[in-house]
Amino acid sequence: MINELALIVFTPLLAGVLAWLLNIRGLREAIGVIGAAVPLAYVAMLHGKAAEGLSFAINLGVFNMTFALSQLSWFFVGIAALVGFSAVLGLVSTARGSYEWLFALMSLTGAFGVFLANDLMTFFIFWEIMTFASFMMVLRYNRQASLKYFVLSIVGAYAMLIAIAFIYVKVGSFDFSAVRSAFIEDAYARMFGSATFSSGELMTLFGLFLVAFGVKAGLFPLHVWAPDAYSETNQSYTAMFSGVLSKTGIYGFIMMYILMGTRLMVEFGMFRSAPKFGYIIAFLGGLTIIVGGLLAALQEDIRKLFAYSSISQVGYILVGIGVGTALSMQAALFHALSHALFKGLFFLAVATIVYRTGKTTFADMGGLAEKMPFTFAMTFIAILSLAGIPPLVGFASKWVLFEAVISQNLPILGGMVFFGSAIGFVYLIRFTYAVWFGQRPTDLDDTKDAPLPLAVGMAILALFNVVLGIAPGLVARELNRIFGRDIIGGNLFVLDLGFGKYNALAILTYLIVGIAIAGLIYLLGAKARKVPVTDTYQSGNPVTMEYNLTIRRNFFLPLKETLSGWLRISFDKTYRNIGAWVEDFGEVMRNYLYNGNVQSYAWYLLLVLLILAIWGV
């Protein structure tokens, strides 16, 4: 019997390669779906078996590649398998050729590998596989976007590599447990005398990891790749990209806590009730929420909107992680789950829209609710979930997060989190109205509803949004298992934090009752005049395009103008300038050094001889 973990990790890759090699329409889709279904099935089977210490190793000679299943990794693998499977269903409809099957499934393998890795090198290897595969998905659509993504990713990856190599050199092992105990020992050593890792080294390590995981998670100001990359690829794949891949960054931060948290805490101490180093993460997370949210509001392209929204949401998770209490961690994990669920759902919906209409900007859309009722229904669940409307899963996680942050007396972070929710409403309203309601352009009259695979994918995610929203205790139970103690109390429907309580069932009941009453009123009340969405009213004055504040075009222009000063500070541009500078520098240098004149080259030789001579005597 092949090890379950190996199956989880390698089935998608195998399926991807097979699908790519066979490249027969229909067959490759089937193989792809199986490739994503097998891990999901195994994850489901392994539920509750994390304590059994399931592990797996491949001896590569170069080193031992090890995998192990823990509660934490089960949780993340679960998210990845679920969202990945749904995204793969989406791909059945939207994938353009075997190329995408190969790399989509390869990136899934990467993510599984990252979550299941039991040593730093394995972690890094799968991190790279995942990055590379996702990059290839973007490359096909847009060279510029993919380059930006890849360069930032690789900068992050190499930062991680240096950090890992550094730890390896000091500790002599890649193994998580060995590294962890080494750091804990070192923490004691620090407290009672001299430590192996100096303060500067630790700061460097932390910085390197911050860059490494920050890039992947989309932490401000390393987020600039995400909007382009998320939008410039297959939108079904984006569901996986945003839902799964960005979680590896989160997972990385958590691993950093686990491996060297104690040591860092001992070295750098606390800021208020959060560890100092964590506060940096949290603060950047807060900025990420704000920046992502504001920019999301200003987008004219739905793909971009959700890309920025995604960034913003990951900010929440990072705040939770940064605050560093058990509860905030749990909140972060919880929100990671809900974010994967609702953002996955969103992107599948976007994929459906793009697939059916071929359009991506608000200006070209409108009134689709009528034409795509199922998709609209799914999107509506996602909207509610993201906006944090009970009893959907988004509310539960956000509520825990709020409570966790506020209870720690961290007002700035609290404010940031709150602001994030507000701005979330702003861009969701626009999306809701501009795409689904209002006047429908005539060329969208023939738009059909979601194709079956996409529909199934959305349905699965929607189901989880609802079920886990109503029964958040399911999640809480898993989270408590990870921490080995009951941090969030309550039962299946009730979350009890000790100082606050949330009863999803009760809220559901109120909601149903409320809706029933409203429906009753609607049915019994005065007959409203039904206006077809194609019916347009225009009062006498012609609308000028320059300042056309329809909901579909430049709706938030005033906001944009207000923020114009801030918007000019663009990290994206800074990075691009750095890139251009490097290229120019390379060009100048190469033309200067390799000027073609062999006599200059002979002088180089003389120079080296001179150095040797001066050095030698």
Add this chain to the structure above:
Amino acid sequence: MEEASKVSRYLYTLIVLFLIWLALTASLDPQELTFGFILSAIVAAITYPIFTTRGLANLHPKRIAYAIVYVPYFLWAMIMANLDVAYRVLHPKRPIRPGIVHCRTVLKTNPGKLALANSITLTPGTITLDVDGDDYFIHWIWVPDEALTEKEEEHVKAASEKITAPFEKFLKVIFE
């Protein structure tokens, strides 16, 4: 001048080469002699068409006798030439009156012309600049008054008498 038979030419070449070999090794060791003979035979086989046209006829006793007499005659001329040159080099006023003169030879064979040209080059203040058919053009460090005439034929006659004629009487016998 007609060509001798191949055998004659080959044998002549072989003899000359083997003699040179003997001079080079100056050894009567049978190993050297055997090998030298074989080698001379091989090299002669390759080179005799270039080396000689007249073959064994070169070894005619009269020729050899004249050649033997020519050596001291020429050496004497050469030493005289060198003393003359020494005088011109060491003389503070550097007494020179150079020019290119035109001579004519009666020699017909190429080896004869070569010998003449080399002899000229090595003797009194003369260097053979070019040989074109029977015409020799010679750089002369002291053109005598007799040769300074404008009339071509007179000039050639005067120059030839001074330069080529002294050697020709020997060379004619040796090479013609």
Add this chain to the structure above:
Amino acid sequence: MNGQYASLLIALPLISAFFVPLIKGLGDRAVKYYLILVTAVQVGIAGWVFREVYSTGKPIIVMAGGWNPPVGINLYIGHFAALFVVIVALTSFFMAIFSAKAIETEPTDKYAMLFLLLMLGATGMIATGDIFNLFVFMEITAISAYALTAYNKTGEAAEASLKYMILGGIGSSFFLVGVALLYGATGTLNMAQLAQLAGGINATVAQVSLALIIFGLAVEAELFPLNAWAPDAYQAAPHPITAMFSAFVVKAGLYAMARILYILSAASGWADITRLLIVLGTLTVIVGELSALRQRDVKRMIAYSSIAQVGLIAVALALGTADGVSAGVFHMVNHAIVKALLFLAVGYVGITLGGTAVENFEGLGKRMPLTAFSITVGAVAVMGIPLFNVFWSKVRIILAAMDANYTWVVALVLAASVVEAVYYIRLIHTMWFTGEGERIHENIAIGTIALFLALLIIFIGLYPDYFWTLSQKAGQDIFNVVQYVKNVPLMGVGS
């Protein structure tokens, strides 16, 4: 079979090269097939030598003329040489096949001879145990490389060749001065005996000779700023030859540098030289990558990339640790495979589409999918993506460098790798996602080689154990000088 038969590695290419004039009359085709045949036999001999060395674990010491070293010259075919003669032979074999298609310029018979002698030179450099003999083989390699660089007889080819000759000439002169000093100080040219006597050499002599020898070899090993000939030569040489340059000619130089470095590790001034080499190696990486960044000619771009990788290998070899050397050797192996593939594929594009300018690569994915795929695999491998071979050796080098406290080197090298990723990604994008074109029939033989190399890249990427073990043994062969000296049956002359 007697280990002395390993001398066939030298004898076969030589006698085969000398034989070419005798069969030249049979025509170009015949000469090309003959070349393939000879290289195939060479692969066989190399394979036998490899098996012999790795199965017994003992090096083969070929004693020319039957004289024990240091009286005679010996070949030392240890784990490194045994591994690399296979690489040399195999690459040559592939390139011989490629040459059948790629070489149209006459005179083909001369090409075949020079080709064989280039292979011979590199083999000898790797195998020899005598420092002056190393010089001879280095010159054999270099002069055949000069000739082959200019083989296309264009002005550019002659220019590149002349640059190569001038810089190579300076390098080899100073190398020889170093050898002269070393000989003057020890009275021997045998490397094993030199290793024994190195500690006792007068400090100044040791410093100067070591510096000069390394300087000379660094020109061949393409270290910045001594490598300015390299991009031109790579660009101008016939495509199969470029592949050989990158796959093993430069490797032979690197090996020689490492071998002598460790042979003389007892010499004073050693640490300074290694430090300088690391600095130069790092600069090589950076300058190479930056120079490749905006290249419009893909062959030249890959040439710069190759130079950059060579710098990385030099860094690894100069770290002065067993891990570093092993990692360097591993990278040599991987890089040889990858660059053979890349230059093969790029060269094939060059001869099929009339040039290697980047414009010719637009739509290559549609026109020549197999070739484009090969280039992609190669490019991805060089970038250091896991599941491809180069990743493992890069990681090993980085670990070794960190271990030796060269964090700044690692940081700079990795920064340069980012640049490398950028231009390779651009190439991949150009091939697959721009341009259009009719499908062109791709040569089966070349396609098979490319596919084989690509699969090898992936195989090592998935299962690096075997090659890593080989590399470790080969690295030990270079690093463990004590063992090296023990292995050479030195007779008691003097010492």
Add this chain to the structure above:
Amino acid sequence: MLKRALAIISLLIIGYWLAQGLAGVPFGQDKMLVGQYYLDNVREQTGAVNAVTAVVVNYRGFDTLGEVTVLFIASTGVGALLWRKKRERTAKTEGSVVLKTGTELLFPFIVLFGAYIFIHGHLTPGGGFPGGATIATAFLLLYMAFVGYEIPHRAFEKVEGAAGMGYVLVGLIGLAIGGYFLFDWIWLTWKWGAGNIGRLFSAGFIPVIYTLIGIKVGTELSGIIDNMLKEEVGE
């Protein structure tokens, strides 16, 4: 000017450095280790009296094989680079009769002397390379004197190749007979010329190899001269 000054200063520094190094290996001092071994054993072990030759052909025969190869590469390389579809001599002036005749007379002598040099390589200085160079000089003179002269290329190339093969074959016979590549089977196995040291038929395979090298070098250098002196002409 600045460049020249810089060059001179740099070179002086480098020169000083080299001199420092050389000061450690004093001139005229006996630094021999392996060299003394050769001097002590050369007669018995190789049968040659010229120790340099014994080192070149026998003890360090591998170098010489390489050296032969280098020259072969040069000849091949020059041939490859200067190869054109149609090439001819394009001399503007004929050689004079003096030069022509002189060459005709000297040619056999120089060839013979070249052969003398390589055949006596084990007894006197010289050997295959000077001997070959001397023979090539003979051909050079032919080229100088006769603007229409050409060596028979094909034959020369074949001889060149065959001589090279001969060298390797001698080495391989050593491998077969004595167990080592380039083993001097004539001297060490067959003991030929044992009573002859200092005479022509001695020194094992050294004269054999020198003869092969001499022929090879002679044809090679002639080939190089031929290639250098011809230019491409239109069809």
Add this chain to the structure above:
Amino acid sequence: MISVYYFGAISLILIGLYAVLVKKNLLKILVGLSIMETGVNLLLVSIGYVSGRSAPILSEGIGPNQAVDPIPQALVLTAIVIGVATTAMALSAAIILYEKYGTLNVDEMRRLRG
């Protein structure tokens, strides 16, 4: 005090290198390289010299302890041939270069660059 032979050898090497560094004519540069090689060869021979000893040809009454080191001389023979070979190659390449570029000035030999 450095011996005159060493001094000469180093001087030749440096003079050759100087020519390579400043002369613009390719042929002069190649001559410079040859001068360097000559210097190196002289150095090799000088290193093998032993005061008061003769050429290592053990005839005419010269015994093993009256001869200089044969090795450097053997090496020089090899080095000379290698030098000749390189020069021949360089001249051929220079001929092509002159054919194609019409110049031997190294400053104009710069089509491959960057």
Add this chain to the structure above:
Amino acid sequence: MNVLTALGEALVLIGTFFYFLSALGLIRMPDVYNRMQTSTKSATLGSLGVMVGVGIWALGEDFGSVAWLTKTIVIAVFLLLTNPISAHALIRAAYRSGIPLWEGSVMDKYRDHIEAKAKGEEGETPKEGGGE
């Protein structure tokens, strides 16, 4: 000291003196043509003296053998044959490469000859132009 060594040494002395004279001519003469006049013949004679002198000298020493003499004679004959040829080739090269005669020269019959020849051959074989 016997007759042979004395004779040999005398010849060597004369030979080396002519070497010196030859080089002196190289310095003192005004142009290349006249330098060759004074130098090449002195050098040849010098060589003759030195070579044969050494051969004879060696015969008088106890290590000497007849081989010394035969070999030195071969060398001497070689130089006697080749030195005038190279002198001739050089002076021809000087003339044909356009080096003018010394201003004190009194005549140049060769130029007349070349010009006449060029005129005669014009139109027939334009390739064979002769000198310049």
Add this chain to the structure above:
Amino acid sequence: MIGINVYLALIAIATLLSMYRFMAGPTTVDRLVAVDIMTTVTAGLMVLLALYYQRMILLDVALVYAILAFGGVIAFARYLEGGL
């Protein structure tokens, strides 16, 4: 061998003077003539040294040298007159 130093001195002076002509030129043929003289003188020197060291083998060297030098001078001369 009383006078050997005198002969060597004369040869040395001759070589130096030729060297001067080689450096000073002014024409290429001047330099070539200087080389020709130098090689002739050097051949003589080699023969003298053979006597001095009592090594007949050096005579062979002198002859090889003379042959190669002759070939070289002829080649250069022919090159200068356009005869290649």
